[in-house]
Amino acid sequence: MKPYYTEPGITIFCGDAREVLPGLGNVDCIITDPVWPNAKADLIGKDRPYELLKEALEAAPEARQVTIHLGCDSDPRILCSVPARWPFFRVCWMEYACPTRKGRLLYTGDVAYVFGEPPKSAPGRRVMPGRYCSTIADVERVKLTAHREFGLAVDDMHPCPRRLQHVQWLVGRWAEGTVLDPFMGSGTTLLAAKQAGYKAIGIEISEVYCEIAVRRLAQGVLPLRASEPKLAHAELNLPC
Numbered sequence: 001m002k003p004y005y006t007e008p009g010i011t012i013f014c015g016d017a018r019e020v021l022p023g024l025g026n027v028d029c030i031i032t033d034p035v036w037p038n039a040k041a042d043l044i045g046k047d048r049p050y051e052l053l054k055e056a057l058e059a060a061p062e063a064r065q066v067t068i069h070l071g072c073d074s075d076p077r078i079l080c081s082v083p084a085r086w087p088f089f090r091v092c093w094m095e096y097a098c099p100t101r102k103g104r105l106l107y108t109g110d111v112a113y114v115f116g117e118p119p120k121s122a123p124g125r126r127v128m129p130g131r132y133c134s135t136i137a138d139v140e141r142v143k144l145t146a147h148r149e150f151g152l153a154v155d156d157m158h159p160c161p162r163r164l165q166h167v168q169w170l171v172g173r174w175a176e177g178t179v180l181d182p183f184m185g186s187g188t189t190l191l192a193a194k195q196a197g198y199k200a201i202g203i204e205i206s207e208v209y210c211e212i213a214v215r216r217l218a219q220g221v222l223p224l225r226a227s228e229p230k231l232a233h234a235e236l237n238l239p240c
Helices: 017-023 049-059 076-081 139-150 164-174 188-196 207-219
Strands: 005-007 010-014 029-032 065-071 088-102 105-116 131-134 178-181 199-204
Touching: 005 207, 010 188, 010 207, 017 049, 017 199, 029 164, 049 076, 065 076, 065 164, 076 105, 088 164, 105 164, 131 164, 164 188, 178 188, 188 199, 188 207, 199 207
Parallel strands: 010 199, 029 065, 029 178, 088 131, 178 199
Antiparallel strands: 005 010, 065 105, 088 105
């Protein structure tokens, strides 16, 4: 399949991950936020999320490790869809410095589940911690920037964009070589990989989200985040 977008080290495909994945070359790790069982948003594949994740990972090229990134209110039973070739390694808690509210739920952070092998031991990666706190509430500001800078309706943004700081931490801790996100959404994993100096491949079935990801990558770091210090690769590998 012809890529939707390419730049040095970054490739985006617009299509069904199950069709794109068999044609990819080797990747080193998969970091993704799949469609989850109790998703209330109108996401493609929400009618069969278990099967979708299982089929996508079975079609994926060999990878050392798979990290599944979920919200604290996402049904974790979807993890049963991770093939046995990736044994469970650990849970990571990614907190919010300022929790938000979703109805009666106090939304305190996200959770990531790591399967497979950890990266090779190196300075800053001798042991693998599992807790990080995001200090920047960037999700709503990303939506507003998409509206103001790109002319996109706020409702066109992905219904569950993850915090860039959290994904930067996941990439800094777990990534090696080429990072793959088969459910790319608005491109947060690819942006974090680019900032950390890793190659990355993203797949997204919605062209709207592909275009948002392309524009975010072209910006490098969204203007609204100018006051936030950029995390260098070495800093990402330091203990929390």
